[in-house]
Each structure stands twice: as structure tokens, then as C-alpha cells.
Amino acid sequence: MYRSLYPRDMLAEIDRLQRDMQQAFDLSPTIRGIARNGFPALNVGGTPSTIEIYAFAPGIDPSSLEVNLERGLLSISGERRSVLPEKDAKKTTVHINERFDGRFRRVLTLPDDADPEAVDARLRDGVLHITVQRRASAQPRRISVQ
Amino acid sequence: MNQDIQTTQGGQSPSRATGAASRAEAQQRARYSEATLTPPVDVIEDTQGITLYADLPGVSRDKLNLQVEADTLIIEAESGLALPEGLTSQHTEVGLARFRRVFTLSKELDADKVTAELTQGVLKLSIPKADHAQPRRIQVNVA
Numbered sequence: 001m002y003r004s005l006y007p008r009d010m011l012a013e014i015d016r017l018q019r020d021m022q023q024a025f026d027l028s029p030t031i032r033g034i035a036r037n038g039f040p041a042l043n044v045g046g047t048p049s050t051i052e053i054y055a056f057a058p059g060i061d062p063s064s065l066e067v068n069l070e071r072g073l074l075s076i077s078g079e080r081r082s083v084l085p086e087k088d089a090k091k092t093t094v095h096i097n098e099r100f101d102g103r104f105r106r107v108l109t110l111p112d113d114a115d116p117e118a119v120d121a122r123l124r125d126g127v128l129h130i131t132v133q134r135r136a137s138a139q140p141r142r143i144s145v146q
Numbered sequence: 147m148n149q150d151i152q153t154t155q156g157g158q159s160p161s162r163a164t165g166a167a168s169r170a171e172a173q174q175r176a177r178y179s180e181a182t183l184t185p186p187v188d189v190i191e192d193t194q195g196i197t198l199y200a201d202l203p204g205v206s207r208d209k210l211n212l213q214v215e216a217d218t219l220i221i222e223a224e225s226g227l228a229l230p231e232g233l234t235s236q237h238t239e240v241g242l243a244r245f246r247r248v249f250t251l252s253k254e255l256d257a258d259k260v261t262a263e264l265t266q267g268v269l270k271l272s273i274p275k276a277d278h279a280q281p282r283r284i285q286v287n288v289a
Contacts, residue, residue, distance in 0.1 A: 045235040047230050052229075058203045059199075059201070060266070091192060095189040095190070096187055125204050126268065127227060
């Protein structure tokens, strides 16, 4: 059983496992598999006019952070420096090391109605919030009947 | 010996985008109202004391609550995300907005002198060792 990035209490974990099981029986999963346990953790949602992505990436070097959108594929990459001391530091012990460090890259496909020209990304308190507008022509329009 | 290092009363339930479909979510939330996420930590010890780093994404200073009670260190925090109107979730890896983690501090750590920094969602705690607990080298006598 894998260790999730933010482990929660047992009931929530069992619910999550149930959802994962349902996904596992999908006859034709995406070629990039079911995203799980990468860094940063992602929450993806949408409104009728936008696609919202939240990447939970505290303590990353903003100059190394890159958000790229190419042909419908959004990628978030960067580097988080380790806070651990040098290997030969004297009299320093690392007791717990759970936080991710190093280079990371996560990708996700955006739906067809995403507008690559209208992407906004904000980093605040370690959460990267990306908003992608949906193409205006793809939004539902009501057609009046004469 | 209760000691609030930084006080906050972020005790409200996390605000979420509302929608008819989220009533089921509200029921689930009631079931898990006590549920919190466990933030990953790095704990390093050197001669001066212990340094702890915790990932608390989306948490600003006013939503962080650190407490030291006797020898227990409690880290509680609430993340605040800007959620737009009518948001429906498609894929959720961080499903809760509250964090909590508890540690037992050993006697030689000076709980009164803890300092904390919160930048970019990373909490850095420095817990120094008490003066009387500074390392003393013990002479080993070879018989």
C-alpha cells in the first residue's frame, strides 16, 4: 500500500481506496495512467468558463518553477532544494525525512475547449493556482426559436 | 504549562464552493469534520537543537496555530484557497483544508524558546536545547 503525500485518517483512506478500485476497472485508462502521489499534489476542477488547477508546492524556488502549455498538455516543473545538511556534517542527525526534494515534473492533459492564450498562474503560500479559460466558442449558447 | 506561541482562532469549517451537487460532500464533511491532513516533516538535530520543517501549503500566518503543552508540540493549520464560483472537482489529491500534527518533545529541549517562520507554505521551527543540556563529553576510562 503506497504512502500518500498527505496521509489522513483511516475512514478517508478507505473511501479513497474504493474510488481508486473503481478507476482500476476502467477498460481503457489513459496512457499516462492514474495520477497518484507525485509532487506537487494536484487538485483539478472546473467552472463553466474555466479550468482550475491547484498545485500544492510549498517551499519551491520560484525561479526554477516552469508552467508550460503545449498542444493541450500542461506541465508543471521545477526544483525544491533539500533542507538536509551535507552528508559529512558533524554532529548533525536527520531524524525524519518525509518531505520531497529534488526536481519534479507533473503533466496533465487539458480538455479540448481550453484556450492556451488565456492562462493565468499565481503562486501564494506554496499553492500554485492555474486558471485556464475555456474557449468562448465552446461555451453553451442558447439558440432562440423563432 | 500551556503556551501559545502564535495565537489564531481559525476554527471555522473550511469554505468550499457551493453547488447542488456538493450536498453529498457536505454530509461527508460532517462525517469527517475532525479529519485533518498530516503534513510531511523533516526533522534535523544538531548541537544547538532541533529544526523542524513542515509542508503547509496554502497556510498563511493567521491560520497557523502552534501550541506547546507540557512536552507536547501541536501544529494545527488551515489552508485558504481562492475557490471560484461554481467550482466542481474533477481530481482531488488534497481533499481537506486542515492540517494537524503532534510531537512529543524530550526533556532537554527548551519549549519556551521555540521560534517559528512561515514562508511560502513551509513552517520552520527551531527548538533549542536547554542550556543545562549542552553536550558534555564523558571521559572513558580504560581499565
